Structure formats: structure tokens, C-alpha cells
Amino acid sequence: MEILLALVFMTVSGYWLQQGLAVYGFYVDGKPGSGFIPVLFSILVMILSAIALVRAVRTKRAAPSKATPAGDASPTVSADIDSWKTRLQPLIPAAIAIVGIYAITYLGVVVAVALIAFCWVRFLSHYTVVRSFLFSVPIVLFIYVVFVWWLRVPFPRGVFGF
């Protein structure tokens, strides 16, 4: 993954470098152009990413030689870290937030916040229905009073009109 990150950084900075030189201009009419800072910093990021890449490759190559003796717990821990559950579980908030975006757009902020809070506490935190309901009410009230009523943030009203 570290190798992948370094490659992503190199690609992104490469794009910035190309655009900075070819499209925006590094020096235009003897003065720095719009691409001046992007070019300088993309070169810096490319060099540093290359260093990070070399280091990551070396670490990966050296890893098998440092293999732990039989019976050591490390391989099991490593396998656990790389398991799909560990990889996907942190993405649950992102999935819920994406659902939240559509819920706010189509149902309005009050209903959407109530649903997110209730469903999370009920199904992810495994609280009872009553406790989940009791928890979601103050959250909705807080969001409504502060953001809708006091700060007058114009949220989408959704099908219910609020």
C-alpha cells in the first residue's frame, strides 16, 4: 500500500508539473506565471515520492529475510490486520455519509439526521429501539435549533417540506 501511495503521489505531481508547464506557464513575459508554484512544488513532491518509493520497495524486499520463527504470533496479527473486515469496517462511516447526502436531499435535514442517528445506534451500536429513539431526538433538536433555526443554513427541504 505504501508503494501504491508513493506512485499515486508521483502521478498526481506529474500531472501538476505537466499542466503547470504546458497549460499555465512557468514564466510568462519574464514574470512568474500561474504554473510557477505548481511546477516548483510538484517537482519537490515527485523527488520526495521517489525517495519514499525506493524506501518502501527496499523495506518490502527486506521483509522476508526478517521472517519470524515458527510459532511467533506476528504472522497471525499481520493476517488479521489485512483481513477484509479490518479493511472495510472503517469505510462504514463513509457509506453512511453518502447515504446521508441523498437522505438530506430527498427527505430534508430533520428526517435524514433522525434516520442516520437512529439506524446507527440501533444497528451498529446495538442499542435497544427505545434507547436509540431517545438518543436520536436530542441530536435532531440540536441540529435543528443551531443550524436551521439560529444560523439559518438553507438545507434542502425534501419531500416533507422541512
Place this chain on the structure above:
Amino acid sequence: MNNFELLFQGFTVAFALPNLIAALLGGILGIVVGAMPGIGAVTGVSLLLPMTFKLNPTTGIIMLAGIYYGNMYGGAYSATLMNIPGDSPAVMTALDGYELTKQGKPGKSLFAGNVASFIGGSIGIIFLTIFGPLLAEVGLKFGPAEVAALIFLALTSIGWLLGDDPVKGLIASGIGVLLSTIGIDGASGLPRFSFGNMNLISGISFIPLVIGMFGFSQVMEMMQPGSSTHAEPAKRLTLRESFLDRSEMKRILMPSLRSALLGNFIGFLPGAGGTTGSFLAYVMEKKVGKNRAQMGKGAIEGVAASEAANNAAAVGAFVPLLSLGIPGSATTAVLLGGLMMWGLRPGPLLFESDPTFVWGLISSMYIGNLVCLVAGMAIIPFLMSFLRIPTKIMAPIIVIICIVGSYSVNNNMFDVWFMIFAGIGAFYLKRYAFPIPPVLLAFVLAPRFEISVRQALSISNGNAMVFLQKPIALGLLLFTFALLLAPVVMKIVAKIKKSYK
């Protein structure tokens, strides 16, 4: 009349009951708004600006100043308790503040932050009282070349100072700079790197970025099996446990004083602002502080340095605002709008043409600073009770605040999408030991750096020697290279010493 007589006269204005109430109300509202993740000082002051419309100019501006002040105090609370900096200057506070919270000392962190904010604010006001117009002239000596050199000092030290790996730290800083180039180019007015997306033409908003990178990635970490990210105290914390004892007060006194002086000076410079101030103060503390080894691991000195500098810079920004009509930060730009709405024209003549207003405002700052200290202390027990909420409930609260807070910035769902994207990116960066604060700090500082560099080069017809011909810029550049080379030189010296032995 000298400045002190004028100040005394100002106190008679500030102590008028409506003005006193305005300062009190402004301070409390500012703390509340500043403590809310995603609102920040600029948005807070802008949102509360209409509240002052029905007041007379002096009372209105006194209330606005109170709101501005309170915001600076409040920004540290969400950074300390939830690791979500309310605004860019609080990014540095989160580094040690949240570590202290994880160690079960949130009260100590909040208390240290409050006291340091008070010290920083007080020093700033005293300097404003004594040297106001004079300091504004010093600030004006910082042209584009000098400002560029100052921000270059901040940018270069960000990467290798934060985090364990300088290469990864510098990559993070570079990514922050590249992200800041998305949107309209300030010098030419042309859009850059917008990928044909309308929402990116105006650039990336800082608040969704910071909410995603700090708050949302935090929840993602909470969701990992066996995570211990959320600072959930094992026992109920009392207010008494939050008070700093004599030795702790001693520990934060010097960092607060030197950071306040530095922050106040940075505040005088047009455009430099509280973020540069709090960052450079943190850097200074990490270099010269007695407890520098603990910085970033939960040192109250780190919280004190950042908060004192931030508040001192906030007051310092009033110097160019009042004496030259130049706003030192985005928030003071909103205040400038407020001043102009009431027909006041900030500039060198304001001190002479409207002394009642100017000195009433300055004296109300003394009161506002005290109000914020007391109000800040009073709400610490309430804030700490927030930490008793278990992780299972805290996670959805943070996610909902992240969504609603990001949307509120521009009333645009694109910001929410971007916040999620930034959160996922930060989560994986953190997982592979890339520090996040350099991304945000570089993102904030880079636009000002770019404008200053390009202005300096344009003025000199593209001659890069302009940075070496200006004494202040040259001094700052030499200092930057000395700082960069210091670790290498020290290593060589240590090797030579070892070989002699």
C-alpha cells in the same frame, strides 16, 4: 492627551452598561460558535454580524470584537475534545490538546489553553494600547519579499517538524500546497486544476477539508476493530482535577509569554494571520522549550504556545486594521466591512478623528478578554461531560456534525462529498505514517506565499535576487537555512567529537 489618558477615557465608554452587556454577550456567543466544529472565526463573525445592526456603531463593534475574541477561545475546545479544529489556527492546538484528552487530562488542556489565550490576548492589547500606530508602520515594512520569506520559513519547517519521518512530512506539505493551487489563480484570475468541475473553480474550502481530515478520519479510526482512538475517560472528571497546579502554571508561563510576543508581531503583518502565528510559536517552543521532547505527545506547553500566539495575533491584526485600514486576516476583513457599514473609515486618521470609538473599542478588549477567560473556565465542566459519551454514540454524533458542518460552509453538497473524500484520504495517509497537520497548514499558508513570491518577482521584473537584496527577507532566509542545516551540522559535530574521543 497620551495613550493612557485616552484609554482611561475609553474605559468610561466601555463600562457603559449597553457596551458592557455587548462585550459579555459577544464573548459568550463567540465561544459557543467557535467551539462548534466547522463554523470557525470568519463564518462565526459573519453569521453574527447582523445581530449588531440594531446597535449604535461603538456598541456594535464592541460586540463584534467580543465575538471575534470568543471565537479564538472557542476554536480550541473542539480541537481538544474531538480532534476537530474549529479553524486553522487551532490545528496546532489539536496536536497536544487531543493527546492530553486521550491521556484523561482534557480539563488541564482546556485550562492551559484558556490561561494562555488570556495571556496572549492581554499582551496583544497592551501592545495595541502603547504602540498601536507605531507598530503598524513596522508591519508595513514587510513587503511581498519579506512576507514570502516569512511564510517560506513556516512552510519548510512544517514537514520535518511534525511527524517522525521528514520525507513523509515534506510530501504532506507538498500535497497541501498542490491542493491550494486548485481554483482561481489570485494573480491572473484564471481557473487552475479545476478538472472541468464548476465547484472546484472557486477552490477547495478549508473547513470541509479540515473536518474531513481530522473529524471524519477520526470516526473511521474509531470503527477499526480494537481501536482506542476516542478519548473516553474511565472515570468522571472533576473541575478540581482540571486546575493547573503551581508547577504547571510555571510550565506554561514562559511559553505563553514568548509565543504571545511572536504571535502579536505576526498579527501586525498584513495577511500573515493567526495560523502563521500559532504555527511559528509551536515551532519555536519545540526548538527552545524546556519540555520540547514531549511536544506533540501531550505537552501543556504545546497547547499554551499555540493558543497564546493565536490570540495575540488576533489582537495584533487590529493594528493594521485600525491604523492603516488593512485587514490582517479574513476575519478582520469582515470586521472592516462592519466598520465601513457604520461610516467609519479605518486609517491613520481614525485615531484622531474618532478617538471615542477607537479607545472605547480598545478598552472593551480588556473587558472582553477577561469575560472570555471567566466564561471559558465556567463551561469547562460542561465540555468535559461531553467526553463521557461512549464511542458507540460519539461516532454518529461526529459524522452528523461533519455532514451538517461541511454543508453549512457554502450551502453546497459538493463540500460534503469533498469532506468524505478528504476523510478517506487522511485515514489511509495516517495509516502509513503520513502526518496530516502539514497538509492543512501548507494548504492555508500556500496561497499567501504564492501571491507574495509572484508579487516580489513581478516588482523586480523577474529578478530572484530581490529576496537577497532586502535585509529582512535575507535575514529570514538565512534563519530558515540555519534551521534546516542545524540537525545535519549537529550530527557532523557529534561524529567529529566521537572520533576525537
